[in-house]
Amino acid sequence: MATLVLGAAGAAIGGSIGGAILGVSAATIGGFIGSTIGSVVDSWIISSLAPTQRIEGARLDTLRITSATEGAVIPRLYGRMRMGGNIIWATDFREETKTTTQGGGKGGGGGKVKTTEYLYYASFAVALCEGPITGIGRIWADGKPMDLSGVTWRWYPGDEAQAADPFIAAKMGASNTPAYRGTAYVVFEELALSTYGNRLPQLSFEVFRPLADPDTAEGLTRAVTMIPASGEFTYATQAIRKTDGGATVPENLNALADSTDMVEALYRLQAMAPAVESVSLVVAWFGDDLRAGSCKVRPGVEVSAKSTTPASWSVNGVSRANAFLVSRDDQDRPVYGGTPSDFAVVQAIQEMKARGLRVTFYPFILMDVPPGNSLPNPYSDNAAETGQPAFPWRGRITCSPAAGFVGTVDKTGAAASQVAALFGAATPASFSVSGQSVSWTGTPGDWGLRRMVLHYAHLCAAAGGVSSFLIGTEMPGLTTIRSGAATYPAVQAYRDLLADVRSILGSGTRIGYAADWSEYFGHQPGDGRGDVFFHLDPLWADPEIDFVGIDNYMPLSDWRDGFEHLDAAEGWPAIYDRVYLQTNIAGGEGFDWFYASAADRTAQVRTAITDGAAGKPWVFRYKDLRAWWSNTHYDRPGGVESGTPTAWAPQSKPIWFTELGCPAIDRGTNQPNVFFDPKSSESFTPHFSRGWRDDAIQRAYLEATYLWWGDAANNPVSSVYGGRMVHVLECAAWTWDARPYPFFPALTDVWTDGANWRLGHWLTGRVGAVSLAALVRHLCLRAGLPEARIDVSGLWGAVEGYAITALESPRASITTLSRHFGFDAVETEGVIRFIMRGRAAVATLGADDLVAGREGDVLELTRGQETELPQALKWQVARADEDYDAALVEARRITVDTTRIASESFPMAVPPEEAERRCRRA
Known part of the structure; x- marks a missing residue:
């Protein structure tokens, strides 16, 4: 049996390999002797007539470990944490000698110098904590990130089914080798110690152990989107390097030296959110104009000249030199990453499928309209006005002038022409496919939506197929354009595109359109004519559409400062309360009532959603998914309900939330759709937000939403297809990033949008706690x-x-x-x-609610030790100083608050300890 040995003397390795496991403390374990191998050879050695010298480096003569003692603590870890461990097994060290000879060449006349180095290798196992864990992230040696390239190591989760390590078994014999079930541990095999001065380094590990309970974000999230959508090689699973000033530097190895960012991000996704089984891969081209008739949609690059190996950037057969160049900021940095190269997209799809994940392909449009532009603004009554909003939302693309503005072309043939120009004339035959390469063979200069979408349909097929494919996302400004009183040309254009995508991907791929939450249910122009159209129904009813996609960012709260606003007055304790949020999934704003103006919102003047004699208020409720899905739809031209229903058949298609999320900012549930990004004209904080980072509200939103729709009482079964109305397994949380945390957002010199992470919708760095x-x-x-x-x-x-x-x-x-x-x-x-603590009071007691001990008394004052006082019961009183009588008067209207910390009663003035003292004195 192999000897359990560690070392004789040297630097202690306690610190990072801290704690105690099986009774062996870090100080007891000790470490290897560390010394420098080799010596300085002075000039006298090679003088003439010098004999051959023999120089030996420092050598370890023994390696020992103190025997383990049973009964010590094995740490318990929750979430993610950097921690040390204790060595629980090791072999004898292995010694190698390396001898080199110098001097003694022809004509030199000098003696030879032989130098012998002693190289040492150690094999050992480090126990970390109670299992099971879901992964190991970074490893540090002597406080520095450990270069694991060339290192043979394995980790074991610590579950009750893990087998013994084969290397340990080979050394000790299978019958003598424990599996350490219930303990997570790491095995290093033949670790070279020369890098660490011939001693065992101090090791610490980033350990992942989320509690993926069925009511937590980690256990409920089954699908996510994957961004950043841009980044020329961000999605590549192959290391890409660029030549910069004669040096070769990595493009997509910013986290680990031996693993690409995409691979590391996927590994962390599965470790942090182990229930995830579906990923929507978001890939962007760039739009350059809000006017549909003038907008080109093109793949872009960050710089026009860059040498990369072993692959070069190419999208749709377009080379870097011929690609659209994205705008730059005032520091001459690109404001976006470039479009992911086609080969990187293929690699990402194949990597995700290899990990057992379903893949939805998600084509995306980023609007590159820089500040100071001179483009005509379609949303203006002045035709001569120029300057479109900077970096707007793609959903603003519309006809020019837009509906509701002077000179609009809406409801005319010109609107149809502008829509056609945006879609372009690409057909499935406009592309050449060779292996996993897709090139354009259509008309030069055709940069329409059809070219983008059909290119990726071909590319997904070349990659081996995807589970699902979106033909478009969030284009309400486009889909609501009319060429006549009730004709929507963009809707028909999407249907035509749908048929072509189906011809490429076949029946095995589910295809859909991801509508904005304000777009999916209908178009109500608000021009005074009373029109109500279910404008997307022809698309939803199309036999080639497999699901109704909704990017769901509906508000779930209307919370304000203090406890005097309406929702608090109704008795809700806090914005994070799960029942409160769930009540607003099918209630509250957008279901029961709406705000008619910004002034009404400020004053909380709520207007009920009604439908007069027609009696169908669900027509105007964007939150009433159940009624919309379950009922026959009738258009109302001029406000009069048609006698003929639309093409929508009730309960005929499942609903997917193709996006679902909330920013990590206080009161994010008031307005989950907004995003803080200073460069964009769309940068906002939610209604009544104070701009504070708040990870808790993001988690509360996800948990409340997933639990609500996971409840059969809220999610009926279709009588048509037999599944649930909302297909929760494909409801994708926005968003996971292919740039792994914490490197993103920390590396701001690599990624310019890192500052946006703090208040954004990112799950990376948050889910996994x-x-x-x-x-x-x-x-x-x-x-x-x-x-x-x-x-x-x-x-x-x-x-x-x-x-x-x-x-x-x-x-x-x-x-x-x-x-x-x-x-x-x-x-x-x-x-x-x-x-x-800090919630609203649950009850207010007046003098008449109290039982007097004797006539005239309303309170009995009892002094006691602090430890005898009930911690949960706080008495809210006025700022009573030394005046006992004044304090007693105030006590007659005591509020019994079982949750509010005492300092809440004395805001911004008194420390909690003093506040509690005053409460007791009162």
């Missing part, structure tokens, strides 16, 4: 509490990483969390309820 509610529940269950006696619905937020490294009670662990997050535990009716 552990839900506070799930963590507290988990700790209670480990303590033996039945789940029926635990209520964590009053908790929100997440813990990025939490490690328990000592023997402590679950109560001690929960207390640590309660101090950091501000929550209390309250036992009522046999259930322990965990409730955040």
Whole structure:
């Protein structure tokens, strides 16, 4: 059996390999002797007549480890965290000698110098924590990122089914080799120690262990979108290098030296969100004008000249030199990454499929309309006005002048011509396919939507196919253009494009259009004519469309400062409350009422959504998916309902949320569709947001939404196709990034949009933490509490990483969390309820609600030790100083608040300890 040895003397390796596992402390383990191999050879050695010299470097004579002791703590980890470990197994070190000879050449007359180096290799296993974990990220050696290229290492998750490591088994014998089930560990095989001064380095590991419970974002998210949509080689799984000033530097190896950004991002996705099984790959071309008749949609590059190896950039047969050059900012940096090269898109599709993920292809348009442009603005009553908004949303593309503006071409033949110009004349035969390369053979200069979409249909087929394909996304300004009173040319153009995509991809691919949430259900022009048209129904009803796609960013709250606004007055405790958010999925703004103006929103003057004598208010409710999906649709030209229904057959197609998300900014659920990006004219913060980063609201939104639609009571079964109305498995959260966290957003010299991550919709860096509610529940269950006696619905937020490294009670662990997050535990009716502080008061008691001990008394004042006072019960009083009588008067209208921390009663003036003292004194 192999000897369990480590080392004799040298630098201790405790620090990063900290803690204690199986009773062996880091200090006990010790380390290798470290010294420099070789010596300086002075000039006297090679003098004439000098004899042959023999120089030997430092040598290790032994390698030992202190015996392990049972009973010490194996750490428990939740979320993601950098942590050390303890060595639980090692072989004898292996020594190699390397001898070199210098001097003694012809005519030199000098003696030879032989130098012997001793090289050492160690094989060992490092236990990390209780399993199962989902992955290992970065590894540090001696505090620096470890270069793992050429290193043989493996990690084991610590589940109850893991087998013994084959290398350990080969050394110790299969019957003597433990599998260390329940413990996550890492095995290094023949690690060269010369890099670390012939000693074992101090090691630490980035460990992933999310709690993917069925009510957490990690356990509920089954599909995500993958961005950044732009980036010439971001999606490549092959290392691409560029020549810059004579040096060769990597283009897509910004995270690890031996793994591309895309591969690392996918690995982290599956480690952080283990329930994900579907990814929508977003790939962008660039539009250059909001006027449909003038807009070109082209692939773009960051620079017009760049030498890359082993592959060059090419999209649709267009080379770098001939591609559209994206705009640059005031620091001469490209404002967007270039369009992903075709070979990179193919590699991304194949890599995701190899990982068992379903792939939806998502063509995207980024508008490159720089500030200071002189383009005519279609949204202007002045035909001579120039200057379109900077970097606008693609959904603004429309006819020129737009509907509702002076001189509009809407409802004329000119509108149809402008739509046709935007789509172009590409056909499936306009392309040449050779292997995995797709080139353009159509009319030069045709840069229409059809060319983009049909190119990618061919490319997806060449890549081996995709599960789903979108023919367009969020184009309400285009789909609502009319060439007559009730004729929508863009809708028909999408139907024609749909048929061509089907001819390329075949029946095995599901095809859809991703409508904006304000677009999918109908067009109500608001021009005073009373028109109501289900304008997309011809597309939704088309036999080639497999699902109704909706980019879902509907508001789920109307929260304001304080507790005096309407939603708080209704009794909702906080914006994060799950039931509150879920009530607004099929209720609230866009269902029960709307704001007729910005002034009404400020004053909370809500106008009910009604439908007069027709009695179909769902026609105007964009949130009423169930009624829209279940009913026959009738257009209302001039406000009069037609006697003939549209082509839509009730319950005929499932609904997919092709995008679903909320920005990580306070009150993001008030307006989930907005995004803070200073360069864009579309940059906004949500209604009544203070501009603070808030990861908790993003998590609350996702969990509330996925749980709502996952409930059969809210998501009926179709009588036509037998599935649910909303196909939750393909509801894609926006968004995961192919630039792996934390390198994005940290590397701002590489990616200029890193600053947008802080308040944006990114899940990277956020999903993969552990839900506070799930963590507290988990700790209670480990303590033996039945789940029926635990209520964590009053908790929100997440813990990025939490490690328990000592023997402590679950109560001690929960207390640590309660101090950091501000929550209390309250036992009522046999259930322990965990409730955040700082919520609205749950009850107000007046003098008549109190029972007097004797006549004339309304309170009994009892002094007691602080430890005897109920932590959950806070008494809200006025700022009572030393005047007892004044305090008693105020106490007559005490508010019993079981959740608000005492400092909430004395805002911005008194520390919590003083506030509690005053409460007790009062």
